[in-house]
Amino acid sequence: MNRLNKKVALITGGAKGLGASIAKHFYNEGAKVIICDKNIEQASETAKKVDGNAYYMDVSNSKNVEDVFLEIKNKFNKLDILVNNAGINGFENRQDLLDDRIKKTNLQNKEIFENNKITSHFDVTVTMTDNEWHEMISIHLNGTFFCTREALKIMNEQTQGCIINMGSVLGTTGGPSSPHYSAAKSAILGYTRATARELASRNIRVNAIAPGYIDTDMTSGLGDVKELVKSATPMKKFGQPEDIAWAAVYLASDEAKFITGQTLSPNGGFVMSQ
């Protein structure tokens, strides 16, 4: 109920999907929610539902991030929780590309089953453009750094705070059709551990969530691959946004006061570790 009472929480990419669910759960736990997103129309709609505030922010633009955090500092005078959640999967407006990867996945499975030999190839890295690579790294990794840096200008003085970075199981397992995404998500886990060590002396905890496959717009175009993922998941299903939101509530709450530098991975058993 009141696990985040009167905490001020900023969620990037909070307009929809996992970020919107985190916003709702934080609000239900008593937090004041600030949603920062490139999609300001949807961010405003979502903010309205949680009695929160919405700001346009492109997390990959350091000047824009700096300006928005300054505005937030002036308005709220504190920041208790930062959730670095904004992200892309690289297939936005590129269903053709995604369909090709799905086709190749099915083809490879068919080939190995029927001929015990794979002759079709993903060829993702060899065809990837500089822009595709830079955009992915900029939004996920640079964005996490830019927002953390600005948040610390508020949190350091408070000598308390909590930062949650959104990773992915693909940062650990790798994904054959998204080397840039896997690279960014894996780097976020290293960044989480380094900043957790650095900031412990300031009583600022830094943790990551590495979701498995969750039902949001990001996974809605996966087609046949959905069934493959489900069959490779011990729980045989995709997760729901609330499965991630509850993990975020826990990490942000005082119940997790001895937890820092960790990765919590709600994934239905898709990856098991530790």
Ligand SMILES: NC(=O)c1ccc[n+]([C@@H]2O[C@H](COP(=O)([O-])OP(=O)(O)OC[C@H]3O[C@@H](n4cnc5c(N)ncnc54)[C@H](O)[C@@H]3O)[C@@H](O)[C@H]2O)c1
């Ligand atoms: N859905 C999954 O299965 C899954 C699994 C693992 C990790 N994740 C990660 O969780 C996070 C949220 O994913 P989701 O499934 O909710 O996706 P989503 O597409 O539903 O939402 C992503 C949000 O991020 C915003 N965004 C994108 N680029 C931005 C930018 N440059 N600046 C600010 N906002 C930006 C979008 O406008 C959108 O509101 C992402 O980091 C994603 O990589 C998702």
